Amino acid sequence: MQSLVIVAHGSHLNPESSAPTYDHADTIRATGAFDEVKTGFWKEEPHFREVLRTVEGDEVYVVPLFVSEGYFTEQVIPRELRLDGWDVSAWDSDGLSADQATLVAEDIDREVHYCGPVGTHRAMTDVIVRRAESVTGDPDVGDGFGLAVVGHGTERNENSAKAIEYHADRIAERDRFDEVEALYMDEDPEVDDLPDFFESDDVVLVPLFIADGYHTQEDIPEDVGLCEDHTEGYDVPTAVDGTRIWYAGAVGTEPLMADVVMERAADAGADLGGALDDVRETTRVATGD
């Protein structure tokens, strides 16, 4: 019996934080690829500490719904799941390449496959592009458009920026958008000056965040100048200094994210049958025909 456990941050203050986790779990559940799909949280229930004891399967895949490798994926989650003998070197990662480690979870005395975070998976690149499609309503968006992939960025953890650069580079290589830039909230180049980095009249701004919350709903819209005060709201697109900015909100809310969660489990050995194709079909952007 094959079980999937999606672990995410959650919030004491805001229900939107866990909403994408539940949505992606539902999408994956509907494929029938796993006998059960469970969710566990740092700030909500069931907690990381207790989620595994609610799991029935003998093949358990744990996928962190986090953007980058770092404190949560390397310390908090393995500690709270009680992965016996966990050492981050098991991933042998350069900050982008964590795939999976198979360890016994002491809580249930069974092996689990602990996967790398969704944000650094190659399939995440497609989700960012898909986000641009869904926010513009155009499955072929690209020509005449710039794309800004925006991350938090922090001086404290270089991995945070690595994921942003990785996906921005991969999208740029596809020559689909006229321009692609990686921008940050807390380090240079800063998203505040977005129009300065683009020549295109239209720019899609995709924040590489898992859930909509303070950063994506308040900080970024105000910093970029989509609105003076986030409570006033803003249009999509909104013109700032002559550039039409198509603000996408957190990429993690895009339905195709379910695909990345499944890819992570598949990389760790899960048998998904044709479920990946089903997910890509059900989460695609309608052409309006």
Add this chain to the structure above:
Amino acid sequence: MSEPAAESADSGSDPEVPSIDLPSDAFDAVLDALSDKTPGDPLRFEGFSVAPDLRGDIDEDRYVFADGDRRTGLTEGELHEALAERAPAVTDWYTFERVVGEFGPRRAFLRWLEDADGATVATRYAALAEGIERAWGELKITATITDRGERRYDVRHADDAGVPVDELDAYEDPLDARELVTYDEKGRYRPLKTAPSLAGGWVFPELGPRDAYEAVETIYPATVANWHREREGELDVSHWRETMERQSGIYGVVKTWDRGEGHEHVNWVAEACCDDSQCLKRREWEYDDETDLDVDGGDGVFPCREPCSVVVSAARKWTRLESEQPRTYEFELTPSEKEQVEDIVDAVADGRIDEIREADTKEGANRYRARFLRTKLFDEEGNLAGVPTEEDEESEE
């Protein structure tokens, strides 16, 4: 906690066992189970057993039936007839062995709902025909039985006991419960699912066994798993000290709150957060292995095995606040004003402010009274009685 509704077996009269038709899926499951059995390892039901009869040299499968007497060479049709006469026992076996399955927490919970480890099939089926009610946190779960021996569960808020289903919002998918637990009656986000603030007005009127378990685990996550471990004598409790010692990052500061100076501060935390009025879990964690807290752990049916993330977050805040040194401030308050400050803290701490009537100026925490106090005693910076919080603010003036 409510007990099974029917006590008729104990009162001496035979219970009214409902008439049960043996469904073909239950009979097929018996045949399937028998295919792996030998005469020395029969399939056991309450009151009888069956096994394959391997002595025959004919092609057709034959069976042995034993209920004190022993009948051999039964054809499949004769076996069906024998089992149909004992449909309660067979459907009971089928329910728990095949529908519910082996997963420990689910099986234990569904058996507990109908006292299946204590009462006979006849007693339970009679009680199920009436409806067996159990409480689980703020939930009321009513188990009933169909004429095919299938369990059905009505899951709702205890406050909605007795309300007709069509007067409530009815749901089928247990995962819909995620929406029901998100906000309290005032529309505020509930960060703690075991807070006693579950809103009512909804019902899952006809869940099967697996879905009933799923609904309960969605409303109160991991509570069945921990309750089950406790019943098995395997609940792993992480006490305050060890839980705080493993904190890291922004929570690492909590460790500085324990300085070998007793555990009074943890009593305060438990009284603030872990009281029955704030959380339905029964606190099983203490200060450490050897030191119990002085505060009662509560009466909840499901255990709390370590300080939760709400408690850790609050403890982090208190660690910061408690690192401050006390100062002496001098205020002039009338005796009633002092009592009013006490009334306001009480009302907020107990969540009673909405109960205090607008014009009830006898209540210290009445809004007009609070506004009067603020107007009279606060200066433009919001300082009580004009006394600045920081000493240097005073010297600047």
